[in-house]
Amino acid sequence: MHELGRVLRLDARRTTILVAVPVLALLGVAAAWRELIPGVAYWDNTVVAVSASVRLLGPVAAALSAWVAVREHRLDYLRSLTPRSPATGPLVDLLLLGGVALLAYGLVALTIIIQTVLRAGTWELPPAGLLAGAAALALHVVLGYLAGRLIPNPLTVVAVAAATRLWDTLRCTGSSWLGLLPPAAIGQVGPFAALRPGLFADQLLWSAGLSSALVLGYVLVVSRQGRLAVPLAAAVALTAAATVRLHDYGGAAVVPAAAGYVCRDWPLTVCVHPALQGALPDLEAAATPLAARLAGTEGGFTRVFQLPGGDPVAVRAGVAWTHLRDLAPGYEQRAAREIRAGLADPDACTRPTPGRAYSALVDAWLTDEPSPAVPDAAAGRRFARWSEQRRRGWLRAHYPGYRQCALTPADFPR
Amino acid sequence: MIADVSTIVARGMGIRRSGRWLLRPAAFGIAGGVIGLAGPSGVGKSTLLATFATLRRPHVGALDVLGYDIGNATDLRSVRARIGYLPARFSWAANLTAREFVAYAAYYKRMPAASVDAVLERMELTEVASIELGLLPADVRLRAGLAATCVHEPDLVLLDEPLTGLDDQRTAELVPLIRSLAPAVLLTATDPGWCDRVLTLSRGRLAEPETVFAAALRPYSIPMPCQQARVPAHA
Incomplete structure (x- = not known):
């Protein structure tokens, strides 16, 4: 772990990737702020706003990841000729990119949460909502990186940005169950409404399952380790199960919630x-x-x-x-x-x-x-x-x- | 017949790119020593070198490197641990110091920190180890690249145009170092006359021209086993 930490630090310095953190965080805060209800501190909407920041943050993080993957191909002479797994280099890259994206996401969440705490004076944050957003962001990073890795062409970066942005924007709030696939198009959750129980958990499982399946599939192909087929199958099954559960919501993310006056x-x-x-x-x-x-x-x-x-x-x-x-x-x-x-x-x-x-x-x-x-x-x-x-x-x-x-x-x- | 002791053995191996043969299917073997690979610009020398480094797969045929079949996953991982490869442009880490650069390579070669110091000393880089690569002169930067390439003491070293852009004096200083990198060193160069053997790649064929064979810079040679760079038998 000590060695890995040293290599991660060297990669961070070498690629100067950390400069992306404030840029991503600013974009994320801007996107999340748009989802807040002006003047209203409502925790369900706060967590939806943080999660919704991924709809803008995700495509940018995916494009950044694709760009890094395309650029880091020139390191193959050093990182592929290794007694370690041939997936080591890409996994280190993913670790670094995921860390950068999640750090930016953490700053977004912190900003929005502080705003809500100051206004509401209470703490009712559903952690699954934050985790679902983080997992969706990680999925964007994985998708972008693997696309850049498999097609090392600068046009891949543009294609990844366009494809993920389209995926995130074409799905409208409440139009179909597809809108609930991460990053979900939930829209503002006003007072007297609440998110459906289990929705964020299912989204978390969907993103985590798909990310795991993609990474495991990639490692399986490059390392040819057949034993990875078992966890890969498990990740695919998890994603499928989460898809079915999200489908069963029928596109409705919120339900009426009784509240006192x-x-x-x-x-x-x-x-x-x-x-x-x-x-x-x-x-x-x-x-x-x-x-x-x-x-x-x-x-x-x-x-x-x-x-x-x-x-x-x-x-x-x-x-x-x-x-x-x-x-x-x-x-x-x-x-x-x-x-x-x-x-x-x-x-x-x-x-x-x-x-x-x-x-x-x-x-x-x-x-x-x-x-x-x-x-x-x-x-x-x-x-x-x-x-x-x-x-x-x-x-x-x-x-x-x-x-x-x-x-x-x-x-x-x- | 191709000697079993050959470092690189190709059987019917051909390499295509953009619809044309860079290397027509051929069988050949390359033994140890310092082998120069010459040929016109854009003929595919770098691609051939990357193929020998196992970073590209031949379009047809089989390739054994250091006795391992690169088409076999287990063999591929084993042989990659014994190869050092330095492409023409490796200055991707201008903001890393020479030591950090070599240490970074050592991680991927699974080598201990002591090997970093050893190779820096061997490449006479100890005094400049804490200087960023971008600030080093070209020849010293090349030494850092060679240190990263050879931190794991590989059996086969592949260098793509290592001496390009260096003046005669720097070249003369580096040639003995390059010759000592590994039992087998294969490099591309504009003027590889100082190598033990010279192969030329032209029009999709790899040949060993008799005219280049007697190298004028033979004094740089270090004692090596007799090389057997065989004239390819084209399929």
């Missing part, structure tokens, strides 16, 4: 998923004026709840629902607009009626937005001149017309 109780009761707890004050501040203006109407509400899933929002029985998918800047205004949109009768307001413009005028007031133009400008001017109290009283009287998008200029008296 955290609430703020004054002046409104506002409840959200614990991962969005930080949004409560701003959400309260944004929803309160809306609730005050709607008080006394059928759309009045005193409670706001975050709605799981993608069901349409509505205001019913004093409860307003909003999806609140992220906490990107302006989320509180978006939530208020979503609540307001839930007031309208969807059947009546999708038709192009003149009343839609007057409802839009009321909408703008409800959420403190600039008033839009209306067909009867005089009616618009009258509404603009009214006091807040008069508008609230007017809305209580004309709420059905507003909700049905059936207002007319006559509804805005002098």
